[in-house]
Amino acid sequence: MRSAWSLWPSLACAQNIGLVDRSSLRRLRSSLVRLAEPQRHNDPKPTDTTSTDAKQQENHRVVASSHDIYALHTSSPGSPLFKPSGTHIVQKLQAFLRAQYPTYGFQEVLTPTIYKRSLWETSGHWNNYKDDMFAVTGRGAHGGHDPEREIGENEEYGLKPMNCPGHCLLFKSQKRSYKDLPIRYADFSPLHRNELSGALSGLTRLRRFHQDDGHIFCRPSQVKDEISRTLDFVRLVYQTFNMEDYRFRLGTRPEQHIGSVDDWDKAEVRLKSALQESQQYFNINPGDGAFYGPKIDIILTDADGKDHQTATIQLDFQLPKRFELAYDVPGPEQEERMKPGSTRDGASVESETPVLIHRAILGSLERFLALLIESEAGKWPFWMNPNQLIILTVGKDASVRQRAEEMAKQLASPDLRPGAQALSARNFMVDCDNTDQSLAKKIFNARRRGYSFYAVVGKRNLVQSAETQTMDLSLGVHPKQQDVQQAIEAFLDQSASPSSTMRQANQTALSSTATRLTIRQCQDLMKDLETRYL
Numbered sequence: 255m256r257s258a259w260s261l262w263p264s265l266a267c268a269q270n271i272g273l274v275d276r277s278s279l280r281r282l283r284s285s286l287v288r289l290a291e292p293q294r295h296n297d298p299k300p301t302d303t304t305s306t307d308a309k310q311q312e313n314h315r316v317v318a319s320s321h322d323i324y325a326l327h328t329s330s331p332g333s334p335l336f337k338p339s340g341t342h343i344v345q346k347l348q349a350f351l352r353a354q355y356p357t358y359g360f361q362e363v364l365t366p367t368i369y370k371r372s373l374w375e376t377s378g379h380w381n382n383y384k385d386d387m388f389a390v391t392g393r394g395a396h397g398g399h400d401p402e403r404e405i406g407e408n409e410e411y412g413l414k415p416m417n418c419p420g421h422c423l424l425f426k427s428q429k430r431s432y433k434d435l436p437i438r439y440a441d442f443s444p445l446h447r448n449e450l451s452g453a454l455s456g457l458t459r460l461r462r463f464h465q466d467d468g469h470i471f472c473r474p475s476q477v478k479d480e481i482s483r484t485l486d487f488v489r490l491v492y493q494t495f496n497m498e499d500y501r502f503r504l505g506t507r508p509e510q511h512i513g514s515v516d517d518w519d520k521a522e523v524r525l526k527s528a529l530q531e532s533q534q535y536f537n538i539n540p541g542d543g544a545f546y547g548p549k550i551d552i553i554l555t556d557a558d559g560k561d562h563q564t565a566t567i568q569l570d571f572q573l574p575k576r577f578e579l580a581y582d583v584p585g586p587e588q589e590e591r592m593k594p595g596s597t598r599d600g601a602s603v604e605s606e607t608p609v610l611i612h613r614a615i616l617g618s619l620e621r622f623l624a625l626l627i628e629s630e631a632g633k634w635p636f637w638m639n640p641n642q643l644i645i646l647t648v649g650k651d652a653s654v655r656q657r658a659e660e661m662a663k664q665l666a667s668p669d670l671r672p673g674a675q676a677l678s679a680r681n682f683m684v685d686c687d688n689t690d691q692s693l694a695k696k697i698f699n700a701r702r703r704g705y706s707f708y709a710v711v712g713k714r715n716l717v718q719s720a721e722t723q724t725m726d727l728s729l730g731v732h733p734k735q736q737d738v739q740q741a742i743e744a745f746l747d748q749s750a751s752p753s754s755t756m757r758q759a760n761q762t763a764l765s766s767t768a769t770r771l772t773i774r775q776c777q778d779l780m781k782d783l784e785t786r787y788l
Contacts, residue, residue, distance in 0.1 A: 312631060321632050321703070346637065377576060418612055444463065511543070564614075723773065
C-alpha cells in the first residue's frame with residue numbers, strides 16, 4: 255500500500271504550478287499528518303465491530319437525523335437547513351451566551367455580510383485568506399463606464415469569513431479616549447468560508463455557519479486581565495455544558511503572516527504567560543497561528559476520535575495598525591501627574607493604537623452543537639430541549655382529548671395575556687398526543703423522541719374543577735434523572751399545600767416515578783427547572 259506521505263511531493267509540485275492553492279495544500283498536509291501518526295496502544299482495533307457500531311450510533315449526524323435537528327441539500331453544500339427543533343437549540347445557545355454578556359462587559363452588534371474588496375485588502379484577508387473566501391460580483395464589476403452608476407460601485411465584493419474588519423470599522427466610527435477602553439463587541443452574524451467540498455462534514459465543517467464572535471479593543475496594560483477574564487468565561491461555559499474534557503493549544507507564527515517578528519514574539523509571550531498563570535496545561539502547535547496573530551485554541555474530541563477547535567483567543571497587533579485605529583491619551587508631560595479618573599484642562603493629547611483580542615467561546619455554533627449532540631446523545635437538559643413535555647391521553651373520550659389540548663396550550667404559554675406579549679413571557683415546548691394508540695406505545699414514542707417529561711391525562715384526572723384538575727407527570731429522557739426527581743420532590747414540599755387527597759396520591763405516585771400535579775404546579779415546576787440546571 256502506498257504511504258500517505260509519498261503523495262506530498264506531487265501535491266507540493268501541483269501547488270508550485272498553480273493547480274492547488276496554498277490553503278488547500280495546508281489542509282491536505284494536516285490530513286496527511288494525522289494519517290501518518292502511529293496508532294496508540296489504547297486505541298480500539300479496526301476489527302472491533304461493537305465499538306465501531308457504538309461510535310456510529312453516537313455520531314452527531316445519526317443522532318441529529320433521528321431527532322430532526324437539521325437537513326443538508328446539494329443546492330447549498332455545507333449550509334445546513336435547521337428544522338424547528340434544531341433552531342430552538344441554536345437559539346437557546348445564543349440566549350445563554352447573551353445572558354452572560356453583561357457580566358463580561360460585551361455589547362452585541364450587527365454588521366454586514368458583504369464588504370468591498372478594498373476593505374479586505376486593508377485587513378490583509380484578500381492577500382492571505384482569499385482562497386477561503388467567496389468573491390461576489392457587483393453591478394458593473396466587469397468593467398465599462400455607466401454615468402448613472404455610483405462611484406466605487408464597479409468593484410468586486412467578498413462575503414465575510416470573519417467579523418473583525420467590521421468591528422474595526424465600528425471602533426473607528428467615533429473618537430475614542432483611553433477612558434473608553436476596553437470596548438468589547440459581540441456578534442452572531444453568519445460567516446461564509448469556501449471550504450473544499452471534500453472537507454465538508456456534517457455540522458463540524460461548513461461553508462456557512464454562525465460564530466459567537468467577540469472583539470476586545472484595549473490598552474496594552476489591559477491585555478493580561480482581558481485574556482484572564484476570557485479564560486474564565488470559557489471555563490464557566492464549558493462547565494455548564496459538562497464538556498470540561500478540553501485541551502489548550504497555542505498556535506504560533508505561521509510562514510505566511512503580516513506584521514513584524516518582534517510584534518509576534520511579544521504576542522506569543524503574552525498568550526503563553528496567560529496560560530501559565532491560569533495554571534492551564536497546553537501544547538504548542540508551531541505555525542498554526544492566524545495570519546495576523548498567535549492564538550489559543552480550545553480542542554474537543556468527537557465520537558470518532560477526531561479533534562475539533564471550538565473556542566479561540568487571538569492576540570492581534572496588526573489589524574488596529576492597518577485600519578489606523580487610535581484612542582486619545584494624555585501627553586507624556588501630564589500622564590505621570592494625572593491620577594486615574596482625573597482630568598486637567600489644557601492637557602496635551604496624543605494618540606495610541608489599541609490592541610485587538612479576538613475571542614469566541616463556543617466557536618462555530620454548529621460545530622459546538624455537533625459535539626453537544628454527541629455528548630448528550632439526544633438527552634437534552636430541560637432548558638434547551640426542543641421536546642420538553644408531551645401530554646398523553648388515555649382512552650377515546652372526546653372531553654379528555656379536548657381538555658388535554660387545552661392543558662398543552664396553558665403549559666406552553668403560562669404567561670399568556672391578551673394582546674402583545676411581554677418580552678419576559680416564558681414559552682415552553684409542549685405537545686399533545688391524543689391519538690388512538692395505546693398508552694404504552696405513546697410512552698415509548700415520547701421516550702424515543704427525547705421528551706424530558708410526559709404527562710398522562712385520563713378521566714380520573716378531570717373529576718374536579720378546572721383549577722384542581724391534575725396530570726400524572728413522569729420523567730421521560732433527562733441527563734440528570736435522579737437530580738430532577740429530587741428537585742420535583744423538593745418543589746412539592748415547598749409549594750402551596752395540596753389537599754390531603756393529593757398528598758396521598760403523590761406519595762403513591764412518587765414511588766412509581768409519577769407525580770400528580772395541577773396545571774399551576776406543573777407551570778411553576780417547569781419555570782423552576784428551566785433555571786435550576788444551567
